[in-house]
Amino acid sequence: MNRPFYPVIATPTIIGKYRIAACYTPSVTGRYHAQVSIASGSGSTSTDRVMRFVDDFSTQDAAAQYALAQGIDWAHTALRMH
Numbered sequence: 001m002n003r004p005f006y007p008v009i010a011t012p013t014i015i016g017k018y019r020i021a022a023c024y025t026p027s028v029t030g031r032y033h034a035q036v037s038i039a040s041g042s043g044s045t046s047t048d049r050v051m052r053f054v055d056d057f058s059t060q061d062a063a064a065q066y067a068l069a070q071g072i073d074w075a076h077t078a079l080r081m082h
Helices: 062-080
Strands: 014-015 018-028 033-040 049-058
Touching: 014 062, 018 062, 033 062, 049 062
Parallel strands: none
Antiparallel strands: 014 018, 018 033, 033 049
16 A cells, blocks of 8 residues: 655755655554655666665654664665775
8 A cells, every 4th residue: 555655854864975864654543654765866876765664653753763763874884885
């Protein structure tokens, strides 16, 4: 099922070459699911990795902060590998 995701952090966080934006969506139980977008590059060389998480959260902010933390961790790991 496709559900709309709502951006919580209007300005993406930049870590090295990665732009990280956290999102949330309400669940049918009244809780929230988290998603993070990790983008890099521009134009025809741009990429966007999107991760959706299984956990649910009691607030929009909790979902967004979790997604943001996961995106930052991913970017730091990716930058250390290069």
